[in-house]
Amino acid sequence: MIDLHYWPTPNGKKVTIFLEETGTPYRLVPVNIGRGDQFSPEFLKLNPNHRMPVIVDHAPADGGAPISIFESGAILFYLAEKTGQLWPQDLRARIEVSQWVIWQMANQGPKLGEAGHFRRLGDREGDQSYAVRRFTDEANRLYGVLNARLRDRPYLAGDSYTIADIIAYPWTVNWKAQGQEIDEFKHFKRWFETIGARPAVQRGLAVGAEFSTDRNTLPPEEQERIRKILYNQRALPVPD
Template identity: 75%
Template sequence: MIDLHYWPTPNGKKVTILLEELGMPYKIMPVNIGMGDQFTAEFLEMNPNHRMPVMVDHAPKDGGKPLVVFESGAIMMYLAEKAGKFYPQDLRARHEVNEWLIWQMANQGPKSGECGHFRRVDTKEHGEQDYAVRRFTDEVNRLYGVLNNRLYKHEYLAGDQYTIADMICYPWTLNWKFQGQDIEEFKYFKRWFEMMGARPAVQKGMAAGADLSVDREKLPPEEQARIRKMLYNQRARPVPV
């Protein structure tokens, strides 16, 4: 059994898509990142970077104690390798998947996250964000162009077979409109986007934990302020004494 410490965000949904595609049994262990569950001592033992998702495999292939893996890309590589699916064994094909996996972790995810952050900043409280909004909206547009040009040449991101490279990128594209993009600008990306969204396992993975979401706008103002203070402008944690 896989325990998935999870909250329904794009980074969490990457992993639930893969688990659904594999048909691998898993249990969601909610980590309410809006309330600070990721900062508990128990969670930090699993992930010193205090970010979800974190996976615990209670039946690793080596037969040893439960194996803990953090970082969504590392989790997906582990699960796909364990199952022998969606992660080719051929040297060249595998490293093509690795390229797009790392591209997503280093580019698409962080830049899309910053784009969303600055586009929803309260300008009355923090001032105009025009430069940051333009900077990250344009960068996300460039990244959609990267996807579009790749998918002009190939059916899937890592070539002609569906892999974890596709699964890891898809959840970050659902909010293309909020990211200030026009999907009609990217014909070949749109074809892939619609094909991905039609897969039953993708739909199930995207819906996982839908009942966990919390609308922060409905919380009392003082609670919203507490959450912002806790989540934003984090600095280094001291070494435990």
């Protein structure tokens, strides 16, 4: 059994999509990031970087003690190897998948996240026009990378649907909030619609929908409390 420590964000949905695609049994362990669950001592034992998702595999292949894994890319590599699914065995095909998984972790996720953050921020922290332009343009560049890659192949790593597609897709769902126009990227749009039509993808995206709250409906003081938890964090003190 896999325990999935989760909240319904793009990074969490990468893992639920994989688990739904492969039919891997899992137990959902909610990590309410707006409440600060990710900073609890129990969670920090699983992930010293205080971010979800995390999985705990209670039946690892070596038959030993449970294994915990953090970082969504590492989680997908582990689960793909464990299940033997959505992960090619051919050397060259495996390299194609690996580099697009790393591309997502190093480029797409961070930059699209910043684009969304600064576009939502408004003028609460002063003039954000440069940051909005910087990250909206970088988001546009990255959608262009996807579009060019998908011009002559159905999926990111080639002819087969893999964890490269699973890891990239959830960050594209909110393309409009990232300041993009999907019709600008016709090859990406074809891929986006193909992936989004998969029943397991739809199930994975829906996991934990009941946890979500529209923060704009909350009292201003509650919105501010959540912002302080989620943004502008500094180092946690380390006990002597």
